[in-house]
Each structure stands twice: as structure tokens, then as C-alpha cells.
Amino acid sequence: MKMHQPSALLAERAQSERGVALIIAMMTIALMTALGMALIATTMTETRISSNYSDGSEALYAADAGVERVLQDVLTVPDWNNILNGTLQSSFVDGAPTGSRAMADGTQLDLTEATNMVRCGKVTTCSDTDLNSYTADRPWGPNNPRWQLYAYGRMDEMLPTATINSRMYMVVWIADDPSETDDQPTKDGEPSAEPADHPTNPGKGVLALLAHAYGPNGVKRVIEVTIARTDSTEIERGYTGQRGQDEQNRRARKAAVQTPGKALSRSLLGLSSGGFVSQ
Numbered sequence: 001m002k003m004h005q006p007s008a009l010l011a012e013r014a015q016s017e018r019g020v021a022l023i024i025a026m027m028t029i030a031l032m033t034a035l036g037m038a039l040i041a042t043t044m045t046e047t048r049i050s051s052n053y054s055d056g057s058e059a060l061y062a063a064d065a066g067v068e069r070v071l072q073d074v075l076t077v078p079d080w081n082n083i084l085n086g087t088l089q090s091s092f093v094d095g096a097p098t099g100s101r102a103m104a105d106g107t108q109l110d111l112t113e114a115t116n117m118v119r120c121g122k123v124t125t126c127s128d129t130d131l132n133s134y135t136a137d138r139p140w141g142p143n144n145p146r147w148q149l150y151a152y153g154r155m156d157e158m159l160p161t162a163t164i165n166s167r168m169y170m171v172v173w174i175a176d177d178p179s180e181t182d183d184q185p186t187k188d189g190e191p192s193a194e195p196a197d198h199p200t201n202p203g204k205g206v207l208a209l210l211a212h213a214y215g216p217n218g219v220k221r222v223i224e225v226t227i228a229r230t231d232s233t234e235i236e237r238g239y240t241g242q243r244g245q246d247e248q249n250r251r252a253r254k255a256a257v258q259t260p261g262k263a264l265s266r267s268l269l270g271l272s273s274g275g276f277v278s279q
Contacts, residue, residue, distance in 0.1 A: 104167035145175030
């Protein structure tokens with residue numbers, strides 16, 4: 001029988017365990033690397049979510065601002081038929097109503113394709129059959145809106161003072177209100193095609209506005225509103241009420257700031273039919 005010395009046994013055991021420390025070290029490094037990559041991915045995801053939320057909110061406000069800007073032009077147009085047939089545009093445009101525009105993230109927006117998409121849901125030219133088709137999104141047939149490109153441009157160019165800091169691009173289309181029954185979507189308030197059933201045209205003096213705001217990383221927000229023409233008496237009454245409200249707001253702000261021992265206690269942000277209202 002062969003006998004082993006203690007020193008020989010230790011040497012043999014050390015020989016058999018050689019490289020174990022290296023394997024443990026490599027496994028530890030792999031584990032730490034996986035944890036680090038997971039942390040980086042989580043941080044990047046949170047940053048992207050925060051950025052998308054911020055861009056989405058900005059785009060929503062940009063679309064609302066586009067509607068408010070267009071209303072200033074529409075109110076000065078006596079004959080809305082010139083808007084509906086495409087012969088009249090807003091003063092806020094950045095060139096010809098065709099071609100591509102560069103977005104903040106380097107992508108391109110083709111105005112012609114965008115107009116075709118809102119008209120008939122495809123980027124190619126819309127035929128009369130496409131425009132008059134009954135679909136889930138366009139159930140009015142011959143009275144389907146014929147969206148006319150009315151205003152378009154970068155938000156930071158909306159004011160001549162260059163005080164708007166925004167990367168958004170705004171586009172607004174205008175069309176006849178689809179509640180009309182005259183089968184004339186490029187004319188406002190023509191006599192009804194069915195006088196027996198519709199003695200008056202319910203959409204006379206009513207327009208539909210569609211505002212898109214485009215931002216970086218594919219962000220887009222859409223606002224659609226309906227506006228109606230009113231007589232001068234109602235307009236003057238509205239102006240008087242607005243001036244009274246402005247004066248009350250001015251006094252409330254002044255009292256909150258100048259009255260000793262008092263401070264501005266709260267600020268309210270609401271959504272009205274005309275857009276966002278801050279009090």
C-alpha cells in the first residue's frame with residue numbers, strides 16, 4: 001500500500017483547486033455588470049419617459065396656441081367660403097403650402113402628405129370617391145370635411161418678438177362643419193339638399209378647426225374645435241364681459257401682492273371651450 005505524506009496531500013489538493021478563484025471573480029464581474037446595465041437601462045427609461053411627457057405637454061399647448069392664433073385671422077374674414085375653397089390662408093405660414101419641413105429631431109414633415117392623411121387617411125392624393133366615402137372616421141359621405149391647409153410654421157416664429165422657446169411645429173387645417181346637409185363641403189351654409197327633412201342648414205356659419213403640433217422623437221398632439229359665427233351684439237357683449245373679468249383678475253392679483261400680511265394663495269388652471277384658462 002502506497003502511503004502519502006501530508007505535504008504531498010496538500011500539494012495535490014491545491015493542484016486540483018487551481019483556477020477556482022478566477023472563476024469566482026469572473027462570475028462576480030458578470031453579476032456586477034448585469035446589475036450595472038439594468039441600472040443604466042432603468043435610468044435611461046425614466047429619462048425618456050420624463051422627456052416624452054414634457055414634450056407631449058408642450059405639444060398640447062402648442063396645438064392650443066395654434067388654434068388661438070388662427071382664430072385671430074378667421075375673425076377678420078367676412079366670407080368663410082374663401083377659406084373653405086382654399087383660396088385664403090392665414091398670415092402665419094412659412095412658405096408654400098407644399099413640400100417638406102424639417103422638424104426639431106431632424107425628421108421631415110411633408111405638408112401635402114399630412115393634408116392627404118387628414119382628408120382621406122392616406123398619403124397619396126385623395127380622389128372624390130375617397131373624400132365622399134362613408135367610413136368610421138368620416139361617416140358624413142358627401143359632407144365629409146375637405147380639410148384646407150390654413151396655417152403652418154414653427155412655434156418659436158409665431159411672435160415677432162422671438163420670445164417663444166419651443167421646438168414644436170404647428171399645422172392647422174379648416175373645413176366646413178360636417179353637420180351641414182347641403183353636400184357642398186367647400187361652401188358654408190348653402191341651402192340644404194333635403195329641404196323637406198332639413199328646412200334649415202344646421203351647420204351654417206360653423207367651421208371645424210384641426211390643429212396638429214409635431215415635436216421631437218415623433219411626439220404629436222391633436223386638438224379639434226368647432227367655431228361659430230355670431231352677430232356683433234353678442235361679440236360686443238362678450239368683449240364687455242371679458243374686460244370686466246380682466247379687471248377683476250387685475251385687482252385680485254394686485255391685492256394679493258400689495259396687501260400687507262397676505263400672499264397669493266393659489267393658482268387655478270382650467271380647460272374651457274376656447275382653450276386653457278389660468279386664474
